[in-house]
Amino acid sequence: xxxxxxxxxxxxxxxxxxxxxxxxxxxxxxxxxxxxxxxxxxxxxxxxxxxxxxxxxxxxxxxxxxxxxxxxxxxxxxxxxxxxxxxxxxxxxxxxxxxxxxxxxxxxxxxxxxxxxxxxxxxxxxxxxxxxxxxxxxxxxxxxxxxxxxxxxxxxxxxxxxxxxxxxxxxxxxxxxxxxxxxxxxxxxxxxxxxxxxxxxxxxxxxxxxxxxxxxxxxxxxxxxxxxxxxxxxxxxxxxxxxxxxxxxxxxxxxxxxxxxxxxxxxxxxx
Ligand SMILES: [Zn+2]
Numbered sequence: 001x002x003x004x005x006x007x008x009x010x011x012x013x014x015x016x017x018x019x020x021x022x023x024x025x026x027x028x029x030x031x032x033x034x035x036x037x038x039x040x041x042x043x044x045x046x047x048x049x050x051x052x053x054x055x056x057x058x059x060x061x062x063x064x065x066x067x068x069x070x071x072x073x074x075x076x077x078x079x080x081x082x083x084x085x086x087x088x089x090x091x092x093x094x095x096x097x098x099x100x101x102x103x104x105x106x107x108x109x110x111x112x113x114x115x116x117x118x119x120x121x122x123x124x125x126x127x128x129x130x131x132x133x134x135x136x137x138x139x140x141x142x143x144x145x146x147x148x149x150x151x152x153x154x155x156x157x158x159x160x161x162x163x164x165x166x167x168x169x170x171x172x173x174x175x176x177x178x179x180x181x182x183x184x185x186x187x188x189x190x191x192x193x194x195x196x197x198x199x200x201x202x203x204x205x206x207x208x209x210x211x212x213x214x215x216x217x218x219x220x221x222x223x224x225x226x227x228x229x230x231x232x233x234x235x236x237x238x239x240x241x242x243x244x245x246x247x248x249x250x251x252x253x254x255x256x257x258x259x260x261x262x263x264x265x266x267x268x269x270x271x
Contacts, residue, residue: 008244010080012189012257020252026232029225031191037218038196042105043069046213047137049115050196052105053079056095066105074112075103076119111135126150138197139207145200155246155259156198157186157239158266164201173267176202181233182211184270186248189257192229194218202270241266 016023038050052073054062066073078095079102095101104119106112115135118128129150133143145163149156161167161174168175179202182194194214199207218226237250242265248255 008258010258012255014190014253014255016253017251023232023253026225026228027190027192029222030229033218033222033225034191034193034196036221037214039105040217040221041214042071042107044217045107046217048108048111049104049106049135049137051136052103054101054103055081056099056101057097059101070107072106072109072112073103074106074109074116075101076116077102133197136197137210139200139204139210141206142197142200142204146198149198153260153262155241158241158268160185160199160201161268164203166203170269172265173269175269175271177271179203179270180208180211181230181270182215183207184233186237186239186268186270187233187250187255189246189248190255192232194229194233237270239268239270 014023014027038052041047042050054073054075063073078099081098081100104112104115106115115132118131118135121127130143130147133146134140145160146156149159153159158174161176164174164176164179166178168177183199183202183204185193185195185198187193195207195211196214197207215226215230218229232250232252235251237248240247240249241259241262244259244261246255246257246259248257
């Protein structure tokens, strides 16, 4: 990390553009679809394991379902609900309505145990993200790139853009014109994305190939929501990070979320 200022309390919110209140419903449905897709990717054997949250308000149903499907769950830690990030969590202590149990859903106990093991912080406080990414079935090029990104940030939207072939620059702003929108991860603060990993670039071939399977899985679970997501992701949008505040502008909404402190104003425009 560039500095050690503690990030603010995590939050994320969207403000629909006038006349586009339906965006809130779509994002709510997308959140639920993405969680189902993560679960189904393991149940259907598309991959061996997924990160998973047990919710104290629903854990009885979740455990019933895991057992019925012949899967396993191993916990890693308790986290506060609503953190929003894929790669950081605020620790929770006591179980309660605002605490989730973060862990691994897997087809096999050995795989789950290996991920739990790789998730333990090393001397520098980091998990073994390369091993975790491999066990979660993410492309090798993206795992390697993520390990590099991780040295300076846990929210590498700008770094992925800087690594994207064909990117353009306007001053310090990076412009992505030929990315594959299924690889876009800059709406994920609001629960909107197709792929659950960080690609090495916004047109990484291995990620595009795997994104095809993910979008097909999502289409199978909820075609209406998937089509709506695939409709908004390619539209022009702008991601702006300053002082740990992210602002995303899209024709249908404006989103704000917390990220990491950086002295630079990092901007990526997706066209
Ligand atoms: Zn890649």
